[in-house]
Amino acid sequence: xxxxxxxxxxxxxxxxxxxxxxxxxxxxxxxxxxxxxxxxxxxxxxxxxxxxxxxxxxxxxxxxxxxxxxxxxxxxxxxxxxxxxxxxxxxxxxxxxxxxxxxxxxxxxxxxxxxxxxxxxxxxxxxxxxxxxxxxxxxxxxxxxxxxxxxxxxxxxxxxxxxxxxxxxxxxxxxxxxxxxxxxxxxxxxxxxxxxxxxxxxxxxxxxxxxxxxxxxxxxxxxxxxxxxxxxxxxxxxxxxxxxxxxxxxxxxxxxxxxxxxxxxxxxxxxxxxxxxxxxxxxxxxxxxxxxxxxxxxxxxxxxxxxxxxxxxxxxxxxxxxxxxxxxxxxxxxxxxxxxxxxxxxxxxxxxxxxxxxxxxxxxxxxxxxxxxxxxxxxxxxxxxxxxxxxxxxxxxxxxxxxxxxxxxxxxxxxxxxxxxxxxxxxxxxxxxxxxxxxxxxxxxxxxxxxxxxxxxxxxx
Amino acid sequence: xxxxxxxxxxxxxxxxxxxxxxxxxxxxxxxxxxxxxxxxxxxxxxxxxxxxxxxxxxxxxxxxxxxxxxxxxxxxxxxxxxxxxxxxxxxxxxxxxxxxxxxxxxxxxxxxxxxxxxxxxxxxxxxxxxxxxxxxxxxxxxxxxxxxxxxxxxxxxxxxxxxxxxxxxxxxxxxxxxxxxxxxxxxxxxxxxxxxxxxxxxxxxxxxxxxxxxxxxxxxxxxxxxxxxxxxxxxxxxxxxxxxxxxxxxxxxxxxxxxxxxxxxxxxxxxxxxxxxxxxxxxxxxxxxxxxxxxxxxxxxxxxxxxxxx
Numbered sequence: 001x002x003x004x005x006x007x008x009x010x011x012x013x014x015x016x017x018x019x020x021x022x023x024x025x026x027x028x029x030x031x032x033x034x035x036x037x038x039x040x041x042x043x044x045x046x047x048x049x050x051x052x053x054x055x056x057x058x059x060x061x062x063x064x065x066x067x068x069x070x071x072x073x074x075x076x077x078x079x080x081x082x083x084x085x086x087x088x089x090x091x092x093x094x095x096x097x098x099x100x101x102x103x104x105x106x107x108x109x110x111x112x113x114x115x116x117x118x119x120x121x122x123x124x125x126x127x128x129x130x131x132x133x134x135x136x137x138x139x140x141x142x143x144x145x146x147x148x149x150x151x152x153x154x155x156x157x158x159x160x161x162x163x164x165x166x167x168x169x170x171x172x173x174x175x176x177x178x179x180x181x182x183x184x185x186x187x188x189x190x191x192x193x194x195x196x197x198x199x200x201x202x203x204x205x206x207x208x209x210x211x212x213x214x215x216x217x218x219x220x221x222x223x224x225x226x227x228x229x230x231x232x233x234x235x236x237x238x239x240x241x242x243x244x245x246x247x248x249x250x251x252x253x254x255x256x257x258x259x260x261x262x263x264x265x266x267x268x269x270x271x272x273x274x275x276x277x278x279x280x281x282x283x284x285x286x287x288x289x290x291x292x293x294x295x296x297x298x299x300x301x302x303x304x305x306x307x308x309x310x311x312x313x314x315x316x317x318x319x320x321x322x323x324x325x326x327x328x329x330x331x332x333x334x335x336x337x338x339x340x341x342x343x344x345x346x347x348x349x350x351x352x353x354x355x356x357x358x359x360x361x362x363x364x365x366x367x368x369x370x371x372x373x374x375x376x377x378x379x380x381x382x383x384x385x386x387x388x389x390x391x392x393x394x395x396x397x398x399x400x401x402x403x404x405x406x407x408x409x410x411x412x413x414x415x416x417x418x419x420x421x422x423x424x425x426x427x428x429x430x431x432x433x434x435x436x437x438x439x440x441x442x443x444x445x446x447x448x449x450x451x452x453x454x455x456x457x458x459x460x461x
Numbered sequence: 462x463x464x465x466x467x468x469x470x471x472x473x474x475x476x477x478x479x480x481x482x483x484x485x486x487x488x489x490x491x492x493x494x495x496x497x498x499x500x501x502x503x504x505x506x507x508x509x510x511x512x513x514x515x516x517x518x519x520x521x522x523x524x525x526x527x528x529x530x531x532x533x534x535x536x537x538x539x540x541x542x543x544x545x546x547x548x549x550x551x552x553x554x555x556x557x558x559x560x561x562x563x564x565x566x567x568x569x570x571x572x573x574x575x576x577x578x579x580x581x582x583x584x585x586x587x588x589x590x591x592x593x594x595x596x597x598x599x600x601x602x603x604x605x606x607x608x609x610x611x612x613x614x615x616x617x618x619x620x621x622x623x624x625x626x627x628x629x630x631x632x633x634x635x636x637x638x639x640x641x642x643x644x645x646x647x648x649x650x651x652x653x654x655x656x657x658x659x660x661x662x663x664x665x666x667x668x669x670x671x672x673x674x675x676x677x678x679x680x681x682x683x684x685x686x687x688x689x690x691x692x693x694x695x696x697x698x699x700x701x702x703x704x705x706x707x708x709x710x711x712x713x714x715x716x717x718x719x720x721x722x723x724x725x726x727x728x729x730x731x732x733x734x735x736x737x738x739x740x741x742x743x744x745x746x747x748x749x750x751x752x753x754x755x756x757x758x759x760x761x762x763x764x765x766x767x768x769x770x771x
Contacts, residue, residue: 010768011768014481016479016481017479095473176479249768249769253768259768259769260769261769261770261771262767262769262770262771265769333471334471334472335471335472335474335478336470336471337478339476341476341477341478341479342476342477342478342479343476343477344476344478345476346471346472346473346474346475346476346478347471347473348470348471348473349470349471350470364478369472369478370478370479370480370482372480375485375538375541375582375583376580376581376582376583376584377583378485378488378582378583378711378712379583379711379712379714379716380488380711380716381711381716381717382483384716384717384765388768389767389768389769390765390766390767390768391765391767392764392765394716412767412770415767415768415769415770418476420476420477420479421477423477423480424477424479424480424481425481425483427483427484427485427487427488428484428485428583429480429484431475433475433476433477434475437475
């Protein structure tokens with residue numbers, strides 16, 4: 001094992017105010033269990049889980065609430081004992097609704113029900129067959145905890161003909177305010193090591209690159225200690241502090257110098273699998289201890305939170321309970337953000353539950369909220385220089401404002417990773433990221449409609 | 462859906478929720494600040510007429526902008542300082558002593574015809590100040606090519622002269638660099654202009670590409686085409702002002718680094734060709750205007766290649 005500095009610097013990127021000092025040095029605290037949990041059946045990328053419970057059912061911790069529905073899908077488990085109060089659509093952080101199981105965790109267990117937590121049998125990862133390890137990662141409900149929520153069992157099982165040469169462990173955490181991954185790296189470096197060794201077995205012994213931004217020296221030191229005597233090709237790659245260093249494509253370039261082609265290409269097409277540090281630690285717990293993914297670490301921060309904290313809370317805890325655990329609000333919060341300030345979702349209410357991908361919850365005062373009215377583009381080129389995908393964002397923005405989605409598509413808008421660097425840099429306060437997002441949504445919907453039309457035409461003939 | 466879930470308490474907006482706190486107004490202000498040394502030098506060398514020209518141009522540009530926006534029923538944009546900058550740039554491209562009504566007419570042309578007719582800031586194909594200078598040069602060739610001598614009040618018997626580019630009688634290096642020579646108000650002092658350009662580079666308002674490509678091409682052309690020594694050609698006329706402040710106008714130049722290099726080279730080449738073979742002794746402003754017309758084409762040639770694209 002050795003520590004190296006990344007020799008590859010991607011083009012573009014920005015330097016937002018990181019504000020990490022609010023929560024960087026705070027050890028993870030555990031929120032035991034709120035009176036109500038709202039467990040979304042759609043916490044991962046892909047099809048929502050199929051609900052297996054109904055109102056009135058008593059469920060125990062670890063019990064399956066919803067089963068995996070398709071290839072890209074995952075099971076959802078009860079984070080605590082309780083009675084199912086309702087199965088109904090609930091607001092999600094992204095502004096939509098998804099079906100959720102509402103649990104009353106204060107209800108006592110009915111007569112004859114065994115209230116013991118459901119756990120999986122621990123596996124010896126050094127001897128267990130690869131298939132058992134994969135099945136365990138699936139059964140434990142593990143998805144990418146960095147934000148996208150891609151089912152990990154799918155990612156760790158590359159399609160035939162594709163080989164994983166590099167396992168990249170993403171500890172960049174380049175989003176402002178967020179420190180959850182930072183704390184996991186400091187406090188659970190040994191878990192990350194075990195997770196890496198399990199994944200290495202599952203993926204056929206790839207080289208391992210652990211990517212950490214240079215502003216996390218404590219995390220780098222903890223990882224160096226934990227990985228000191230590991231065998232094989234393992235490197236801790238120290239990345240320059242630059243947003244969006246944690247983006248999958250840019251992390252692959254920064255660590256191994258490979259470029260992922262345009263969508264629909266995936267990292268595995270260039271021999272890479274990228275997993276977030278939290279996910280890797282969850283894999284270690286699932287295999288070695290039989291623990292199902294029922295809680296996660298979330299950074300609660302911002303200048304309108306009384307005491308910022310890194311909280312390990314059961315999945316399904318409402319934002320209101322998280323904030324109450326952090327001493328409530330301070331002053332008058334103007335904006336609540338699920339995630340970080342660059343890519344997080346602004347939410348209107350605190351009655352939204354955490355999911356497996358809730359990395360942060362921010363409460364910002366009016367002083368920290370920027371309001372703008374946009375002006376005409378002055379062609380200064382800042383968006384182009386900031387864009388890590390090297391897109392002609394100004395032209396895409398103009399195309400979208402003229403509703404010319406074909407032009408936006410020809411300008412490669414589908415490659416946009418929505419990192420926010422363009423809007424962040426625009427002196428005319430133009431909503432460029434937002435324009436790209438709209439174009440991508442419109443184009444995707446059009447493609448889906450075209451596919452549906454083809455399918456129905458086939459069905460009628 | 463329960464009603465309690467729908468009560469909106471916090472501000473909703475689409476990410477990102479952070480901004481680099483750079484604004485159009487701040488950028489315009491930075492350019493204005495960067496032009497203050499050369500403005501001061503021009504006023505020091507050419508006296509009160511220079512000051513009156515600057516004030517006339519700025520005031521009439523701002524007034525024209527305000528009136529145009531009102532007449533068009535569009536939101537008021539005087540606050541973005543772009544009209545102040547255009548007025549100032551025009552004044553710096555005029556000879557001190559030009560009748561003030563002509564200076565004011567130039568500002569009206571710059572704002573009303575070269576900028577607002579096209580839709581205002583960001584929409585104009587040509588640099589408004591240079592378009593106005595070309596308009597004045599063609600309409601009032603005599604006054605526009607009559608130059609006050611620096612410190613003319615010391616020798617009242619011969620206050621005006623021709624530009625060194627026409628007479629080919631150049632002052633020494635120190636005077637060339639400091640700007641003790643006849644010329645437009647803001648173009649004479651290379652020292653003051655370079656101080657301002659350095660400020661813009663440090664503040665990252667402009668990048669090095671256009672000024673360096675422009676000046677390097679001019680130097681190369683001066684070597685190849687002959688005539689006065691290279692440093693004399695670079696330091697006389699409007700090349701430094703043009704390369705650092707006129708050609709770097711965002712709206713009328715390409716945005717990509719490669720595009721800027723092509724644009725800067727084109728400006729330098731045309732400028733020196735006009736000087737050597739054209740009817741005018743100075744070709745800087747026409748060169749930039751012609752390249753303004755090519756800017757969209759250059760942007761098309763130098764489309765950025767997305768990360769990961771074939």
